[in-house]
Amino acid sequence: MAIKRTEKMKAIIQQLFLITTMVGLFGVNNRLLAESGSENELIIKKSQDFKVTGDGSSKQWGSTGWVNIPQRNTTWDSYTTRAKVLYSETGIYFLFDCQDKKLISTIKNDNEDLWEEDVVEVFLWPEEDFPVYFEYELSPMNYELPIIVPNNKGRFFGWLPWHYSGERKTRHATSARGGNKESGAFVSAWVAEFFIPYALLAPLKNIPPKSGTKWRANMYRIDYDNGMAAFSWQETGKSFHEYKKFGTFIFE
Numbered sequence: 288m289a290i291k292r293t294e295k296m297k298a299i300i301q302q303l304f305l306i307t308t309m310v311g312l313f314g315v316n317n318r319l320l321a322e323s324g325s326e327n328e329l330i331i332k333k334s335q336d337f338k339v340t341g342d343g344s345s346k347q348w349g350s351t352g353w354v355n356i357p358q359r360n361t362t363w364d365s366y367t368t369r370a371k372v373l374y375s376e377t378g379i380y381f382l383f384d385c386q387d388k389k390l391i392s393t394i395k396n397d398n399e400d401l402w403e404e405d406v407v408e409v410f411l412w413p414e415e416d417f418p419v420y421f422e423y424e425l426s427p428m429n430y431e432l433p434i435i436v437p438n439n440k441g442r443f444f445g446w447l448p449w450h451y452s453g454e455r456k457t458r459h460a461t462s463a464r465g466g467n468k469e470s471g472a473f474v475s476a477w478v479a480e481f482f483i484p485y486a487l488l489a490p491l492k493n494i495p496p497k498s499g500t501k502w503r504a505n506m507y508r509i510d511y512d513n514g515m516a517a518f519s520w521q522e523t524g525k526s527f528h529e530y531k532k533f534g535t536f537i538f539e
Contacts, residue, residue: 327521327534329354333498334373334380339480341429341460343382347373353384356506356518368508368518370407374496374538377454378484383407383508385477390463391511392427392470398447401426405510407479412503412530414492420503420530421488427468427477429461433487438530448487458482496538503533 337345351371358365366386373380391405401424402408412420422445424432434445448455458481462468465475485495493500507527508518523529 329372329504329520329534329536331372331374331379331496331536331538333539334375336375336377337380339380339458339460339482341480342462342478343371343384343480347380348382354506354520356383356508356520357522358516358518359522360515360517366510366516366518370506370520372506372536376495378482378486379411380482381409381480381506383479383506385479385508385510387474387477387510387512389512390427390466390468390470390472390474390477394426394430395428397430398432399430401430401432402509405477406508408507408509408527409483410505410507410527410530410533411483411488411536412533413488413494413496415503417492418530419491421483421491423457423481423483425459425461425479425481427461427463427479428470429459431457431459431481433457433483435491436528438528451487454484454486457484457487498538500538502536502538503530504536505533 332351334347334350337347348371351373353369353371356368356370358368368383368385371382385407394401394404404426406424406426408422408424410420410422419435419437422434422436433448436445461477461479463472463474463477466472468477488494493502496502505523505527506520510516519527521532521534523532
């Protein structure tokens with residue numbers, strides 16, 4: 288009888304342990320959901336301004352977590368792509384970490400068709416009543432494309448910034464891991480870091496953001512190791528410019 292009681296007690300203890308574990312995991316999941324929002328929302332934490340280094344080494348990045356940027360086509364094995372976002376009194380910061388094997392990046396000028404090679408992209412749509420948004424692209428070789436895009440029911444084209452200097456100028460830098468930062472180099476990953484000042488986004492509405500402000504947005508990557516592979520935070524369709532499918536940034 289004593290043996291049976293002991294076995295019964297062990298079973299009860301195992302059940303209690305399982306229940307406690309499940310409750311703990313439920314609490315953790317709720318906390319993470321509260322911090323990051325739903326699957327199509329991202330809470331953007333506020334930060335002091337800091338130096339853009341190209342490798343994410345500034346300590347301010349430690350205050351926020353990574354967001355997965357899934358690969359949306361499956362023509363070959365997926366690379367891991369993740370991003371971080373922060374905002375300050377003067378602008379918004381992005382950090383991309385892109386697993387890779389080979390850098391495809393021969394373009395050596397800004398404002399060219401960077402999407403035809405390896406690139407990361409951010410689309411910011413601050414006001415839903417106004418179908419105009421900001422698109423920013425950065426290549427592994429640190430060349431950029433900053434444009435304002437009016438989108439009239441799928442008919443769109445980009446406009447380059449005027450008086451692009453001083454407080455209106457972005458700050459950007461890139462780096463490579465596991466190899467040299469040069470086109471054709473074999474690497475394990477490349478990193479893109481950039482700062483977009485609010486002054487550059489004028490006269491779009493809802494700028495600068497305040498606590499509780501919401502912007503529609505999306506984050507992308509394109510890689511060309513084995514044909515074109517597209518990655519996006521929120522899945523669109525054939526075009527990255529399907530702005531009604533963007534997610535939402537919520538400024539803390």
